[in-house]
Amino acid sequence: MQKGSDDQELNSLRASIEILKSILDQQNQRKTMERQESEIQSDFDAKRSSLEAKVSDLEENLANGSDSETLSHGLDDSINESLEKLNSAKKELAARLRAIVSVKRQLDDVPSQSELIQYEHRFSELNAHIQEKLQQTRKFYATYNALLEIKELMLKETSLLNSITSQFQDAIASTAGRMKLLESMEGIVKGSQQKLEKVQLGLQEEQKVSDALKDRYTAAVMEQRRCYSLLKAFQEECARNERLRRQTSA
Template identity: 70%
Template sequence: MAEFPCQPESTNRRLQSILDLLSSAGYADAHKPDITAPEKLAGGLAWCVAALNSPNSQIDVVVSSETLPHEDNKKEIEEALRSLKCPHSLEASQIRNLDCESIFPVVQWLLERVRDGKDENQRKVGVVSQLQQLRERISMEGAETKVQKFASLMQSLKDMEKKESEFLSYSGAKRYQLEAEVIYLKEKIAGGCDSKSLSDGLDRSLSESAEELNSARKELAATLRAILAVKRQLDDVPSQSELIQYERRLSDLYGHIQGKHQQTQKHYDTYNALLEIKELMLKETSLLNSISSQFQNAITSTAGRMKLIDSMEGIVKGSQQKLQKVRLGLEEQEKIRDALKERYTAAIAAQRQWYSLLKAFQEACAKNERLRSSTSV
């Protein structure tokens, strides 16, 4: 551990802890021997503030010995901390006088904010990448019509992202807490603390850390299971080729059903026609039997003959009406037949025209290919 002359031992240890934190976060000038301690602290604070004010909050700000803050810049650091709403107050005189007990919590808070911003940006980049991959997959599989089904999946993804953000925040805070505990233990070791109490404290810390690690592993396993479930749901969505195959199979099934329907309808029509013929034949037989039974009695008298003649005329009239009704039905069926024939003839003509156009198109394509091949040669 580097010592800083003319300072108490406790101040040196706290100053070294602050510089270790800054160095672990990426501040390059934390351990340069040619820079004074106040300049290192001011430079580290300025580095943290600049990292927070950068557009992406990335820890890539370079503060060299030529650009270290002067006295006026220390005032600016004080104002910047107030504008950032730092919960710990810090004045320029405290930086100049190496008030490490006041500077240490400020540095911890700034580094936590910087690293939280970096984690948040990385998470956003990951989410944007996942969304882009999801859009590409949707576009490739031709599943634009399935967007509504993906809404619930996207909501699940957002929930998992929220849980991930909370976990990152918790892990970041826990990390800084552990770093602070490590620094505290180093100070206790340097100060000659009781080894037994220190060992007991370390055992408790290890036990608590092991429990937290197991809990984090369980949460991670649950998150992975949820992600796998979402992926399986995405895989359940049929691809474009599968949709085409389903459509072809459904079309074949529809054609088969139509054929069966037409065949069944034909059987029904045949049955109805035969049933009607049967009824007519039964009526004819009944009529002939009635005439035969009444003829012998009616022929013996004039009144009977007249009654028989009237009855026969009524039968003839009813038969003519029935015949007229059948003829009207036949005419309607003939009209339907003629209309279907006209439609069939028009369809045949259109088919021939399409065949001729297709043939002309194929010939034009072949001619185009020949011209291309001759041009390329």
């Protein structure tokens, strides 16, 4: 019971960490896509400036009265080259836009910072509730086992006293009876000694289990500290992301 509860608690914490890691990865992916979108816009502006410069050159040639045939061939070549670049840019832009739309749809499913804070509070409350229930369950089981063992010992003691009382008067009436009673008492002492040794062995086993649980508890504490460290890093990343978002909006 105790082992299963500890494993469940660790699995719950690990699942929470995986969720936080997934959210961080999605936010990093969003930043990457935003940076790529900015690069595409810069490339588009550069190409537009280049085309505008070519148009200005053509207008200047027309104004200066350049040879119409040469100008026509040059214009056709420029138009064909520009059309090829335009079609290529459209295809590339369409592919990038599809990727951006896909990522934005995924980002729409990412909870906001306020929702993440609510999730954090809920996880903390759930963890505290699990710890409380676990402690109560351990206490109830320990009390039940102790009372059950006390009951068994009291029943054995009562049975032994009743047996001695019923046989004592007859046993002391003769020498053979006294010898038999003595042998019976020695058997009782021997049985009690065996019972004591058995209890001591059980105590040693419980001590081993206790030591193993202490080791697991130490490992769980280290894991909890690591979770807190990851959570703190996640909160700092959320705050930084919020600042960048405000700067971008401004």
